Amino acid sequence: MSAIERDDDHRLDPAGNGWPTTLRHPTPDTLSGYVDKYFTRTKDCVAAFGDKRVTYAVFMRRPVTCATKLSVEWLKWMMAERGAEVDIQVLHKEGAWVGAGEPMLYITGSFYHLVDLETQYLQKLGAACVAAYNAYTMCVELPKTAFLAMDARHCAGTEMAEIMAYGASVGSAKAKKKVGAIGFVGNATDATASYFDQNRGFGTMPHALIGYAGSTVRAAEMFHExxxxxxxxxxxxxxxxxxxxxxxxxxxxxxxxAEGRLAVRLDTHGGRYIEGLDTAEAYAVLDRKAPEAIRGYRTEAELRSLIGTGVSAAAIWSMRERLDAAGFPKVRIVASSGFGPEKCRVMALAKAPVDVVGTGSYLPDKWSETYATADIIDYDGEPRVKVGREFLLRKGES
Structure with missing residues (x-):
């Protein structure tokens, strides 16, 4: 069972409240400053004219992988802090595919207590679902490759980093279950390592250590010592x-x-080929190792990942050839730099011998695709929703 499915895992805060401490934001004391103003003003109106029991339908406008737990747990916690009851119907299991416009949650409770929570529970939902979708796709494309989540530096703060790690763990768990993929085996920071059933983050050295040491070998010596x-x-x-x-x-x-405890990481930027490669040699490498990858029609983007500059399939095959020829078949290859769903698909076409992919590129490319939306569909038992959103009503209601 994965960390996201356990109720007693070490991710939960020591006070026993069942919620990751880094995402218990905003709190009841700070909430009002972070809420869309029209929600707080609506709350004032409801206070003046009387409460109603309402049901919200929550959905997204693109297909996603269901990753609702962080949002749901925050909402439950906030409602409990207010002493208010809430009924949350999660319509899909964690990791399930959800279609565009398909309700993910029905949230029922006091309009007065729910209206000013919408901003935050939507923030914690949409991006996680898209990250889970992308992570799943990558793991399925390269099921025999391990992945490391290296997104933290590309996130807009620690809250986003937690949401992204959670999303990756959901997508990874689904890929493991569906196709037996190795999936995400860890990440770069201690704070979110438990989402991947680890107690600490993974990582060896940045380029800065090599610059400091003055040579690659000396940096390796410093790290090992x-x-x-x-x-x-x-x-x-x-x-x-x-x-x-x-x-x-x-x-x-x-x-x-010899023990398989040494790996080389290819992180060559797209401005040049790795040592010993050019366009002709890149074609030659793939012709030797994966000819089917280059003999069919390929788009320009696919060709860049196959035989282009940077960390291409040809670059990975070239490194593998040279390591094996020198008597180092157990030295592993870690690849990073732009590994998103499409690049992983191309690597699969070329059967690239990559042992580990370090990626932050499962982060959503288009932030507008991460927007989740909530509409009230029921007021005191009377189905009602704005025109055009009738698809959100429960089955049998009109």
């Missing part, structure tokens, strides 16, 4: 000598290489 019990993953693109430096590190640490 400081963290001798850790597996060693070494960036090899800093000096533009990916093959040379990868082999040099493997020769410096032959025991780690």
């Amino acid at each position: 400081t963290h001798p019990a850790e597996n060693l993953t070494v960036l090899v693109d800093y000096f533009g000598q990916e093959i040379t430096d990868a082999l040099a590190v493997a020769r410096r640490f032959p025991e780690l290489a």
Whole structure:
């Protein structure tokens, strides 16, 4: 059972309130400053003219993977803090596919107590569902590859980082169940590691350590001397000598290489080829290793991922060839740089021998696609919704 499904996992706060501490924001004391003003003014009107029991339908405008738990738990907590009852009907299991416009939640309770909570529970819902959708797609495309969530630096604050980690864990869990994928095995920060059944984040070194050390091999030595019990993953693109430096590190640490505890990370930017590659050689590599990938029609974007600059399928195959030829078949390859759903699909076409993908690119490309919407569909038992949203009504209502 995954961390998102457990009720007793270490993600929950020590006070036993059943809610991740970093997402218990805003609190009852700070809420009003973060709510859309028309909701607080509506609340004033309801206070003056009388409350009603209402039902909200919550939906999104694009297909997503259901990832509602963070939103639902926050809403339950806030209503409990107010001493108000709420009935939340979650219409899909975590990880289920949800169509565009299909209700995900029905939320029933006091209009007075619910009206000013909409801003926040929608914020915690939409982006998580799109991240889960993207993460699932990537894991399914490369089921034999492990993924690391490296999105934290690209998130707009710690709350978004938690939501994105949660979304990735939901998509990963679905891929594991559906196709037996390895999926996401960890992430980059301690705070959200438990979503991936880990007690800490993963990571070895940034490019800055190599610049500090003055050479790739020396940076590897510094890391290993400081963290001798850790597996060693070494960036090899800093000096533009990916093959040379990868082999040099493997020769410096032959025991780690033989034990499978050494990995090289390809993170070459799109402005150049990795060492030893050009367009002709990239075609030649794939012709040797995955000819079917280049013999059919490919779009320009697909060709960039197959034989272009940066971390292409040809680059990964080239690294694998050179490591194997030098006697290092157990040195693993970690690839990063732009690995989203489409690039993962292309890597699958080329059967790229990548052991681990480090990605933040499951983050939504279009933020407008993450917008979740809530409409009231029932007032004191009378079905009513604005014209054009009748599809949100419960079955049998009109």
